[in-house]
Amino acid sequence: MSETTDEQVTMRITGAVREWDLGATCLAALAVATGAAAGGALAGAARDVMAAAGLDDALADPSRLPFSAEQVHGMAASPLLQAAALLDGSHAGWSAHSDETLIAQGRASGSAAALFTRFVLPHFADLADRLARPGARMLDVGTGVGALAIGYAQAFPRLHVVGLDVEPRVLRLAQAQISASPVADRVEVRHADVAELADEAGYDLAWIPAPFVPEPAFSNGVARIAAALRPGGMLMIGHGIYEGTELENAIARFKTVGYGGTPLDGDSAARLLAAHGLTAVRRVQLPPGAPGLTVGLR
Ligand SMILES: C[S@@+](CC[C@H](N)C(=O)[O-])C[C@H]1O[C@@H](n2cnc3c(N)ncnc32)[C@H](O)[C@@H]1O
Known part of the structure; x- marks a missing residue:
């Protein structure tokens, strides 16, 4: 040797x-x-x-x-x-x-809405109609400084976006960004934990990023969101990608530990959506560098 x-x-x-x-x-x-x-x-x-x-x-x-x-x-x-x-x-x-x-x-x-329009919507024709209707509503969990919420409101001119976050400081930054945007009348942010979400049958589209939301808030939050979707509405789970090389997978886990969230892979995301009765569950391929994305319909 x-x-x-x-x-x-x-x-x-x-x-x-x-x-x-x-x-x-x-x-x-x-x-x-x-x-x-x-x-x-x-x-x-x-x-x-x-x-x-x-x-x-x-x-x-x-x-x-x-x-x-x-x-x-x-x-x-x-x-x-x-x-x-x-x-x-x-x-x-x-x-x-x-x-x-x-x-x-x-x-x-903030580029998430453009990726959604290009890579997700083509697979779900009814959803495009639904998001274009008056009264369409989206839930943005972990809204941060509100850029993703603003991006979706700009992409869909009738969409009203509700952003939740547990951090008062980021919500102050979000409020400033929203006020300076052209869609301030259609984006609202709330200081709330997704695990406590009580809205029912209220959303056509919802987003939750697992790597940023810790357990048990993440699992409880997915259950609450599934109940809060309108029939035909979509839940999108953002998650890590653990199908790369050993080094890539270890880096994905390292980042999630740094973010303080949940290290979920695509199969686990799909099982979670199905367990909450969502249908048409599928993994959507996004360009390199974007998070993993698994979606389902109520
Ligand atoms: C990476 S940031 C999101 C960035 C955001 N998309 C933007 O446009 O700025 C993730 C956010 O999730 C929030 N978060 C973590 N746990 C949460 C929970 N249980 N409920 C709601 N928000 C939560 C964090 O406070 C953090 O601001």
Whole structure:
């Protein structure tokens, strides 16, 4: 049996660090290239990185993307800010993040409505009609700074969105974002735990992100939401993706522990939806980087 030499151990560490540094630095370059400070030497060098990565044409013509430049900036900045917050050892769940981190994560999740329109709705023709009707209602669990709720209200001009969150600080940020948006009359946020949801037969669409909602609030919340859906309404569970390499799966679990939520996989999400009597349960494939998504109809 050949022994690993000290040189090989050293190379393994330095090689891994180099590879991960490249990924983190590419995210930083994407954030700089799509950020507010578009001029200057740093922005020029960031655009060179994007060109070398083959992304310059996609970024030059945002009309070809289902995301705004601001949302792409959030996608790049949010994981970096969240990872940095893990470093001081005092990380205490989602609520400990800075306003800047919460807003970046909100921007990233603001693209959810565009992904829903492109990747979910084509499989559910009746739902598209339902969301276009007067009186259509959506429940956004863990509404954070309200960006996902605002995105859905913008995508569906008759939709009224109710956002729930347990954190008063994020709800203050949400209220400011909603007031500054063109859909302030159709988005409301409530300080409430999904496990206590008491509305019945009130929603056409509901979203709950497992990685951010801890047990037992998550399981109790799914039961409450299923009861609160209108017949034909859809419950979407966002969850981790644990079908990758060992490293990808371990990273998905690490992130969920950092968020303080529930490490649910797609099969467990499907079983949970079926156990609450939902039908047409299916996994929806979203582009890389998006959460896992499993949906069912009441
Ligand atoms: C990642 S954030 C959501 C980001 C959001 N989509 C946006 O646009 O900003 C997840 C949120 O879930 C909230 N949350 C966690 N447990 C909850 C519960 N039991 N009921 C309601 N919200 C909860 C957290 O406080 C956190 O703000």
